[in-house]
Amino acid sequence: MILDEKNRKNLVFLILQFFDEEGYEESLHLLEQDSKVFFDFSYFSNAILNGNFKEADDYLLAFTRPEANTYSRKMFFDLFKRKLSEAPDRSGGSEAVSIFSKDLRRIPVLKDDSFDDLVEVIAVDDMRIPEETCCVDKAPGRAKLCVDLHKLAESNPCLCDKLEFPSLNKSALLSLISLICPNCSGRNGGLKEDLICLILQFLYEAKYKNTLHKLEQETKVFFNLNYLAEVMKLGEYGKAEEYLGAFTDSKDNKYSKAMFLEIQKLICLQSTEWEVATPSGSLDNMSPKIKLHASVAMLAKKNPVLKDKLKFPSMEKSRLLTLMKQTMDWWTSSTCNSSSSLENVPVVSYLCGTPSSLRKKFNKTGPRKKVVNCKPNEINDPSQCNALVLPDYCSEERIARLTYSPSGDYILALAEDAAHNLWTWSSSQNEFCKYTPRILKENVFPKPRLHQPQSGKTMKNEMAASVQNSTSCFAIKGSYLFSTSGGKIAVFDVKSFEKVAAFGSPTPMATYFIFIPGDLLAVGLDDGSIFIHCLSSRKVKEKLEGHDQKITCLAFSRCFNVLVSSDSDGKLCLWSTKSWVKLTSKNSTRKFCTRSNHESTSLVTHIQFDPYQIELLVVHEGWIGIYEARTLDCRLQWIPDESDNAITSATYSSDGEIIYVGFRSGFIKIVDSRTFMTVCRINLTSLTQPSPNNIRLEVYPTVVAAHPSHPSQISAGLSNGKVIVLQPLWSGGWGEAAPLDDNGGYSNDSDHSY
Numbered sequence: 076m077i078l079d080e081k082n083r084k085n086l087v088f089l090i091l092q093f094f095d096e097e098g099y100e101e102s103l104h105l106l107e108q109d110s111k112v113f114f115d116f117s118y119f120s121n122a123i124l125n126g127n128f129k130e131a132d133d134y135l136l137a138f139t140r141p142e143a144n145t146y147s148r149k150m151f152f153d154l155f156k157r158k159l160s161e162a163p164d165r166s167g168g169s170e171a172v173s174i175f176s177k178d179l180r181r182i183p184v185l186k187d188d189s190f191d192d193l194v195e196v197i198a199v200d201d202m203r204i205p206e207e208t209c210c211v212d213k214a215p216g217r218a219k220l221c222v223d224l225h226k227l228a229e230s231n232p233c234l235c236d237k238l239e240f241p242s243l244n245k246s247a248l249l250s251l252i253s254l255i256c257p258n259c260s261g262r263n264g265g266l267k268e269d270l271i272c273l274i275l276q277f278l279y280e281a282k283y284k285n286t287l288h289k290l291e292q293e294t295k296v297f298f299n300l301n302y303l304a305e306v307m308k309l310g311e312y313g314k315a316e317e318y319l320g321a322f323t324d325s326k327d328n329k330y331s332k333a334m335f336l337e338i339q340k341l342i343c344l345q346s347t348e349w350e351v352a353t354p355s356g357s358l359d360n361m362s363p364k365i366k367l368h369a370s371v372a373m374l375a376k377k378n379p380v381l382k383d384k385l386k387f388p389s390m391e392k393s394r395l396l397t398l399m400k401q402t403m404d405w406w407t408s409s410t411c412n413s414s415s416s417l418e419n420v421p422v423v424s425y426l427c428g429t430p431s432s433l434r435k436k437f438n439k440t441g442p443r444k445k446v447v448n449c450k451p452n453e454i455n456d457p458s459q460c461n462a463l464v465l466p467d468y469c470s471e472e473r474i475a476r477l478t479y480s481p482s483g484d485y486i487l488a489l490a491e492d493a494a495h496n497l498w499t500w501s502s503s504q505n506e507f508c509k510y511t512p513r514i515l516k517e518n519v520f521p522k523p524r525l526h527q528p529q530s531g532k533t534m535k536n537e538m539a540a541s542v543q544n545s546t547s548c549f550a551i552k553g554s555y556l557f558s559t560s561g562g563k564i565a566v567f568d569v570k571s572f573e574k575v576a577a578f579g580s581p582t583p584m585a586t587y588f589i590f591i592p593g594d595l596l597a598v599g600l601d602d603g604s605i606f607i608h609c610l611s612s613r614k615v616k617e618k619l620e621g622h623d624q625k626i627t628c629l630a631f632s633r634c635f636n637v638l639v640s641s642d643s644d645g646k647l648c649l650w651s652t653k654s655w656v657k658l659t660s661k662n663s664t665r666k667f668c669t670r671s672n673h674e675s676t677s678l679v680t681h682i683q684f685d686p687y688q689i690e691l692l693v694v695h696e697g698w699i700g701i702y703e704a705r706t707l708d709c710r711l712q713w714i715p716d717e718s719d720n721a722i723t724s725a726t727y728s729s730d731g732e733i734i735y736v737g738f739r740s741g742f743i744k745i746v747d748s749r750t751f752m753t754v755c756r757i758n759l760t761s762l763t764q765p766s767p768n769n770i771r772l773e774v775y776p777t778v779v780a781a782h783p784s785h786p787s788q789i790s791a792g793l794s795n796g797k798v799i800v801l802q803p804l805w806s807g808g809w810g811e812a813a814p815l816d817d818n819g820g821y822s823n824d825s826d827h828s829y
Contacts, residue, residue, distance in 0.1 A: 082400055083281070087112050088241055089248035089399075090274055094290075096246060097267075102290040108137035109283040114237040116228060120221040126213070128158040139233035141182045146231035150224055152182050157220050161213060255402055271296045272388055273395040280393060292321035298384040300375055307368055312342045323380045330378035332710065333749035337367045337374070340687040340731075343634045363686065366730055374749070452755040452809060454762075461802040462762045465498050465790075466525050474792025475547035475560075477780045485526070486780070486790055487569070488798050489547050493560035495534040496798070497569065498523040523800075532572040537562030539584060546586040546601070546625075557596070559585050564598070578613075589629045591652060597638060599626025605640055607655065617655045621648040628681050632704050634688035639707070641679040647693070647707050661707040663693055663700070681724065685731040685748070692734065694725040699736065701748070713751040715744065724779045728786040733809070735789050737776030743791060743801075745809045754810035755803075759791065763799060 087110045094103035107113050122131040132154060139147040228234045244250065252270050271294045278287040291299050299318075306314040315338050323331040344364055375381045391397065454460050465486070472490040479486055485499040500523040539545035539561020549558035555575070556567040564585055566576040579585055583600040591597055595616065596608040603622035606615050624642040631638050637658065638650040645664035650657055663679055681694040684704065691702040693709075699722065701711040715722065720739040727734055727748065736744045745755040760774050775794050782788035787809060788802045803809045 082396060084110075084112050086277065086396060086399055088243065089251070090277070091240075092243050093246075093248045093270070093274070099290060099293045102286055102293050104134070105286040105289050106278075106283060108134060109286050110281075111138055112237065113240055114138055114228070114234050116225060116238055120225070123154070123157075123221055123224075124214070124217050126161070126217070128154065128161075132158075138237070139231065143233055144231065146227045147233060148182055150227045150231070153220060153223060153227075155182070157216065160216070251399065251402060255398060268296055273390075273398075275387070276390060277393070277395045288318065292318060295322055296384065297387055298322055298375065298381045300372060300385055303375075304368060304372065307338070307341060307371070310345055312338055312345065322384070323378065327380055328378065329711070329750055330374045331380060334371055334374045334378070336690070336749075337371045340685075340689055341367050343687050343689055363730065366732070370732070370749075451753040454755065454757045457762055460757065460762075460804055461800075463522075463800045464763060465496075465523055465798045465800065467496055467797070470494065470496075470796040472796050473777050473794045474796060474798060475777065476549055477778045477790060477792040477798065478549070478551065479780055479783050479790070480551065481783055483783050483785070485569075486523070486798065486800070487549070487551070487556070488792055489536075489549055489558060489560070490796060491547065491560075493536040493538050493547070495536075495549075495556070495558065495567075497526040497534075498798070499526045500524070528570070528572050530571065530573075534558070534565075534567045534569075534572045534574070536560035536565055537577070540581060546584065548585065548587050550589055550596075552590050557588065559588075564588070586626050587629050589631055591631050591638065592633065593652075597629050597631070599629050599640060601625035603642060605629070605650075619648075619650055619655060619657070621650075621657050621660060622646060627679055630682045630684050630691065632684050632688040632691075635704050637704065639682055639684075639691055639704075641682050641693070643678050645679050645695070647679070647682070647702070649705075649707055659707055663695070663702075663709070680722070681726075683727060685727050686729060687731060692725065692727060694722060696721045698722070699725050699734065711751065713746065719744070723775065723777055726779050726781050726789075728781050728789075729784050730786040732786060735779045735781060737779045737791060739775050741773075741775045743776055743779065743789075754808075757801065759793070759799070762801075763793065763795070763797060 087106065091103060091106060091113060094100075094106065104115065104118055107115055107118075119131055119134050122128075122134065132151075135150065135154070139150075141148050141151040228238060249267065249270060252273075253266055271290070275287060275290060275297060278290065288299065288302055291297055291302070303315055303318055306312075306318065316335065319331075319334060319338070323334075325332045325335040341364065344367075376385065470490060470492070472492040472494070474488050475491050476489040477486070485497055488496045490496070534556065536547075536558055537560065545561030547558075547560045549556055551557075551569070554569055556569050558565050558567065559579070561584055562581055563577045564579045565574055566578075567574055579598070583602040583604070585598050586601050588596055588598040591607075594610045596610055598606045598608060600606070603620070603624055603626060605619040605622075605626060607617040607619070608614070609616045619640075622640065622642040622644075624644040624646070626640055627643055628641045629638060631652070636652045638652050640648045640650070641663070645662055646660060647663050648657055648660045679693060679695055681692075683692045683694075684690070685692065689704055690710075691704055691707075693700045693702055698712055698714045700709045700713070702709050715736070715738070718740065719742065722736060723739055724737040725734055732748055733754065734746050734748050736746060738744070741758065741760040743757040743759060744753050745757070746753050759776055763774055773794060776791040777794050778792040780790045780792075782790075785802075788800065790798055790800045792798050
């Protein structure tokens with residue numbers, strides 16, 4: 076059906092009336108500008124009277140340009156001249172210069188008898204307004220400007236036929252739709268919601284994008300996930316936050332809060348130009364930006380506020396225009412026949428839907444959806460995951476510290492006997508980190524070797540005088556390892572194992588240290604003080620004092636340039652790394668309670684920023700929490716089940732989407748970092764062989780480390796001195812169930828064991 080321009084214009088007037096009656100003010104004036112069928116001089120003049128000259132300028136520009144005709148030139152000139160006269164810096168200051176150069180110079184100079192003053196003013200390079208005008212009441216001048224502009228508009232061929240709105244009965248469009256679909260008002264959502272969907276389709280087809288997305292926000296009927304993805308892809312995160320904020324607030328639920336957080340992470344990525352390194356060739360080789368975009372979409376689909384607004388109803392093309400034309404055709408024919416009866420009015424049984432004969436049916440032969448477990452995956456057998464115990468010299472000293480190298484090509488462990496073990500695999504062997512389409516086979520499961528330099532040297536720290544109170548810690552900088560086990564801080568070459576330096580003193584004892592950009596080393600001590608060492612000058616740059624108990628952990632955010640410290644009393648301190656001033660401090664144990672039957676201490680065992688440096692993971696023996704980086708406010712806390720016993724370690728995955736949590740009960744739980752829902756539970760006791768010297772030795776993870784670029788791979792240091800590397804069998808990660816075979820059952824490949 077070919078619909079003429081007159082029908083479209085009439086429909087726009089009906090929609091404008093509907094917007095005005097429903098109070099959709101922003102959509103109303105955007106549609107006026109997009110459609111150009113009506114120039115609302117009342118709205119235009121109110122903007123001027125209130126001093127909103129940019130708003131008035133933008134509105135006028137939607138209908139005409141300075142070069143369009145003489146009247147348009149004069150309108151823009153008078154508007155800019157008034158704007159200049161009210162500029163606060165009247166002696167050639169920045170605002171006046173900006174108005175003159177950007178606004179007045181846009182107006183073409185066409186000298187004629189009517190505009191000699193325009194030519195004279197534009198020709199002057201330094202336009203000044205008398206000082207006394209700043210003390211004059213602005214209202215009369217603005218009112219006179221409105222009167223002059225209205226006269227120009229009435230004579231302006233671009234505006235003169237758009238100043239009058241047609242006379243319409245009240246709620247004309249709503250009444251029209253109600254007439255042709257009388258049963259719709261009783262349906263869920265009602266007639267008005269159906270009408271909004273019809274209008275949205277019309278705006279989309281007419282390419283009124285500004286109005287379309289503003290109406291989505293003002294009506295909250297349809298959440299346009301494609302539009303949100305589009306503005307995020309363009310890096311317009313302010314628009315993304317504004318659009319999301321029209322539908323939900325970060326306080327509504329955990330999904331809304333997580334969506335706003337993911338957008339903040341994208342803003343952080345944009346400002347820092349930082350990307351998480353991912354090796355090529357792996358199926359999970361996605362940039363952090365792409366992962367965050369996907370995360371926002373996934374959260375929207377789970378969000379109870381949004382999930383019912385994500386699907387736009389199916390309808391025939393130009394549905395609202397078609398309904399209107401059918402009604403008008405009937406009305407015209409009825410009027411011509413002098414019939415006043417509404418008996419034969421065209422009634423439809425659907426508005427937003429399509430006839431059932433046109434609806435697409437589900438294709439039963441189409442591809443399957445992957446299978447996802449409703450309950451957390453349980454791994455209680457070596458055949459259910461890829462598990463590899465790293466070879467060593469049968470040391471039974473529990474692992475105190477564990478980490479991957481920044482590139483993931485080696486694993487380093489520090490045991491409580493002050494000895495280090497380092498395991499390497501070549502880049503070709505590192506296929507362990509890469510997924511095959513279905514399951515990892517044994518021939519791509521390499522055997523990392525325990526590195527031993529030819530010199531026979533070992534890396535062993537100086538032990539503390541009191542072993543019971545000693546604390547182990549290390550950090551890697553390039554090819555050098557800084558490490559301590561309660562004595563001095565030793566510096567080793569990780570290639571040759573040669574000890575190249577040592578510094579510090581046994582008292583006070585170093586308990587934790589990290590590197591900070593700018594060639595700095597932050598060292599926390601057991602007396603609660605923190606020293607900032609400059610490595611190049613080998614001098615102490617700052618001493619930070621804010622703790623009374625020993626420092627248990629330090630974390631640095633490159634996004635906010637802050638250092639966070641924790642102590643054994645549960646206190647957190649936030650420091651500026653620019654001025655080294657303490658910004659704030661919080662007691663992390665004061666707000667929350669742990670399980671009643673758990674003998675809880677206030678000790679914070681670990682703190683860590685997420686990969687985007689925005690949020691802080693705080694690990695306590697009885698719970699873990701997510702804290703805001705700039706305020707140290709806790710936004711989310713997770714208290715595990717009573718059967719889990721104490722938490723021994725926790726860490727983010729490389730993409731920040733999951734958190735690995737180790738327990739003294741011998742389990743590792745894998746939880747979603749946004750919701751703390753458990754996606755998988757690994758029974759480490761069933762995956763490790765008991766020590767031949769002590770079968771009764773309790774085995775549990777003492778420390779967990781995440782691979783720097785493969786989110787699904789972790790290493791766990793155990794209480795029996797072993798280190799085990801873990802990775803799921805399936806490419807979908809720890810939360811995905813085994814895929815189905817072609818007959819609808821589970822694949823026999825899942826029976827493969829190592």
